Amino acid sequence: MKGISMMSMRSGFTWSVIGLCAGLLISIEARGQAPSPGATLFEKRCYSCHNIGSGDKKGPDLKGVTLRRSRDWLHEYIKSPAAMNRRGDPEARALFKKFAPEVMPDQDITDEQIDAILALIDELTRKNETFVPAGAKLSRPVTPADIDLGRQLFVGRRALSNGGPACISCHTVSGVGRLGGGTLGPDLTAVNVKYRDPELIAILQNPNFPTMKTVFGTRPLTDEEIVQLFAYLQNVKPAHPTTQALAGIARIEPWFVTIGFVVLLGAIIGLNVIWKSRLRGVREPLVRRSTS
Amino acid sequence: MDVRLQISMVFHLDKCIGCHTCSIACKNVWTDRKGAEYMWWNNVETKPGTGYPTAWEDQSKYKGGWEQRNGQPELRMGRKSSRLINLFHNPHLPKLDDYYEPWTYRYEDLFDSPEGADQPTARPISMITGKPIDIEAGPNWDDDLGGSPVYAANDPNLEGFSPEQREELFDVERLVFFYLPRICNHCLNPACVAACPSGAIYKRGEDGIVLINQERCRAWRMCVTACPYKKTYYNWSTGKSEKCILCFPRLETGQAPACFHSCVGRIRYLGALLYDADRLLETLNVADEKLVEAHRELILDPFDPYVQAEALKNGIDDQAIEAAQRSPVYKYVKEWRLALPLHPEFRTLPMLFYVPPLLPVMARAEQGLYDTSDKELFAPIDKARVPMEYLARLFAGGNVELVRYSLKKQYAVRLFKRMDTVGDIDRALVKRALQEVEASEDEAEQIFRLTSLPTMTERFVIPPSHREEALAMLTQDLWEEKGGAGLGFREPPTRGA
Known part of the structure; x- marks a missing residue:
């Protein structure tokens, strides 16, 4: 009992610190319009598979994930999803099952970086906004x-x-x-x-x-x-x-099969020509010749 | 001069009755194993016939042995480069059918079949697949001219014979055949050794026995193609090739090989020969007809003191030299010039020699009498039912004179003994006959004794193997091995079941 109350106390403290940091970050971003470190990290490390607020991609939409899961769980999962799945964590298993065959690779990432990303998710969830990548813009308009x-x-x-x-x-x-x-x-x-x-x-x-x-x-x-x-x-x-x-499945086209067949036929004929002098049995042909 | 010792053999075909006891003795000792069922390290063939495997002498098909190319002996199966290209697909291997598919019978059917109107039979089943088969070939399928229109008529040695000659050969009352027992020839120039890509086949230094190292064999099966006598066999179960080992464990303990020991006709002789390894290449570079003479030249006189001294230098000890002097093979091959190698034109210098058989003569049926008599002295030789050319193709690379000499000499010895024991032949005639083959009465008597009345020790003169010397090469202290025998324990014995 004592342990649990200690935990909740500590996490409460952590939350307040994070909230403070997040508030600070938001204010910075709001003032300078520069992307927060969390946003830069998310764009770089997570965005190819995850959204915040605009639906599942290869991986789940992360909006509200900080409310759904504990912080420790998130830290552990981000560092090595496969290890957690192997260990038999029910939530990890459910995720693996839902998004199979995609498997989230283990991330080489520090606790601070994870915290920054989680702060971003937290903030966007609270403000009910979607993540729009700041850098994901072309350097110039496309021409034909x-x-x-x-x-x-x-x-x-x-x-x-x-x-x-x-x-x-x-x-x-x-x-x-x-x-x-x-x-x-x-x-x-x-x-x-x-x-x-x-x-x-x-x-x-x-x-x-x-x-x-x-x-x-x-x-x-x-x-x-x-x-x-x-x-x-x-x-x-x-x-x-x-x-x-x-898309993604190799197509077998008729011309390809035809070419394959012709090449195989050529190879068989070629090998028979090269080894035409090989021994094809002596007794059988001899008996056939002598009795016919 | 590089003197080597070779355990050599003579098969006296005039005495072979074709009973296959030798084959059975060998099969029971060595090839009664899984994967070896089809092998007959020793087999007995009927000639004319195609033998085992079918038409083995036809090298246009099997590509065995050596041939002369640019004055050098080269393997007929191809140069090193072409052998390398064909390494994973040796195109000249005999099929199992060319040997025969080994079979047994389902004998339990005779006891276990349910009661019925008919007697149960034991169906033949393949020893390879275990399924019922229709037997179409066997290792001696053409025994005693069985199926002669198919097999004997296609004997490769009859090539070049006119259709009339062939027809005469198989005419009623002119029909003739003889037996040819075959084992590995333990050649001086073995094609199997030359062809082996793994270096697994070797010719033993001490006695010239050709062996396949079962640990180094990699089943390329080049030896199967290269051996013109088709005497190396592939064991499909162990994945190694095997061949006649001349029962070396028996030889090393002073016993004759199993096929020699069991021969009821006592046709087999075994003894040591000394030969000059330095002259091998020049021996191989002569024409086919001169090969037998060159082969004989290679064999050295064990009574020559110079040869003896050179032999001692090469580590051939006194007892071995003494054994070579008593060797029946030396007498038959070199002294009496009676024995000839089988198919010398394959150029492997086989060290198994055959005394060609005196075959039935042509006869006339006159006024109901079957008359074989003739005025000519050697009429039985020249009018033998088998053309001399046929024997010459088998045993002398086509040189008829060598075969004629051997047969004439055998006939002269018969005349001599008939005069001696029956006394109905004029001595002058016998003298003339012996003079024709440059033989004395003393030599004729010797030939008779070794042919007809030899004892076991006269037929098999096995030089002591001196295993203690081999042991001395392996260990410093021979006292340690005192009282020991064999290889020792390969796995240390432990108590309990």
Whole structure:
């Protein structure tokens, strides 16, 4: 009993401190219109999968999460969701189940950073506002010429200036090459339907997916490249009406099957020609020849 | 001169009755195991016939042995580069069907079948799949000319014979066949050793036995193709190739190999030969017809003091030299020139020699009498039912003279003994016969004795293996091994069940 009351006392104290800090932050933001550290962090680390106030994305909408869950739980969960799921925490399990197959990767993040993000969520929840990414804006308006430039970047005809690999090595969209692009990442044909514009821009600026983070963390896209790629991805036309429904699933097209069959047939004939002198049995043909 | 010792063999075909006792002895000792059911390290073939595996002598199909290319012996199966390319797909392997699918019978059906109108039968079942099979081939399917229109008629050695000659061979009252027992020849120039990519096959230094190291074998099966006699076999259960080991555990303890020991016709002789390893290459670079002579030249005279001294230098001890002097193989091959190697043209220098058989003669049926007599001295040789060319193709690379000499000598010995025991032949005739083959009466008597009345110790002259010397190479203190035998305990014994 004593422990619990101590806990509630301590958390009450923490709450008041956080409230104070949050109030301070809001006032700063209100005065200078500069994004709070929480907002910058959220945009960079969380926004590719989470919203505040505008619905579930790959992960749940975080509006009101600080009211639904305890602080300790949030801290622990953010640092290692998988560990908590393994441990059998019922809430973690429910989340994993709901958003399968997406799995939130473990975050390399400090307690202070988490607190800043939670403060932002708290504030927006209280004010009943939605999070609008401050940095998720294009550096200039899109022009029609950007579409083709973006395509060149996507297929790797022009190299990314910071040395990142071309998108096509992991992604495909309809209309790039006969054999399409890579299959490691998802098909990006309908990516403009999957994400709203600011979200897509935020991803291009800061791809916080485990694979992309390691690849592009030290080699980010430049503002100009973001504009061009954004323009291209917005304008990719699905090849078939069903493509959108099948986005992300590899398509098997008839011409591909035909080519595969022809190549296989060629290989079989070729190997038979190369090894035409091999022994195909001696006794059977001898008996056949002698008895016919 | 680089003197080596080789345990060599002579099979006297004139005495073989084709009983297959040797095959059974070998099967019971060595190949009565899973994966080895189809192997016959020792088999007995009927000639003319295609043998086991079917038509093994036809190297246009099986690509075994060596051939002369640019004055150098090269494996017929291809150069190193082409062997490497085909490493994962050796295209010249015999199929199981070319050997035969081993089978047994479901004997329990004879006892367990429910009562019915018919007698139960034991169905043949495959020893590989365990399912019922229709038997279509066996290891001696063409035994005693069985199925001769299919098998004997397609004997690869009959190639080049005219249709009339072939027809005569299988005519009633002219029909003829003989038996050819075969084991691994433990060749001086083994193609299997040369072809092995793993270096698993080796020729033992002390006695020339060719063995496959079961730990190093990687089942490439190049040896199966390379051996022109098809005497290495792939064990599908262990994934290793196996071959005749000349019963080396028996040889090392002074016993003859199982097939030699069990031979009821006593056709098998075993003894040591000394040969000059330095001259191997020049021996291999002669024409087919001269191969047998070159092969004989390679074998050294164990009575020559120079050879003895060189042998001692190479670690061949006095007892081994003495065994080589008593070797029946040396007498048959070198002294008497009676025994010939099987298919010398494969150029592996096989060290198993055959005394060609004296076969039934042509006869006339006159006034109801079956007459085989003739005025000519060696008429039975030249008018034998099997053309001399056929034997020459088997045993002399096509050199008819060598076969004729061996047969004439055997016939002369018969005449000599007939004069000796029955006394109805003129001595002058016998003398003439012996002169033709440059043999003395003393030599004829010796040939007769070793052919007809040899004792066990005369047939098998096995040099002592001196295992204590092998042991001395492995351990410093021989006293430690006193009273020990074999390999010792491979796993230490423990108390309890």
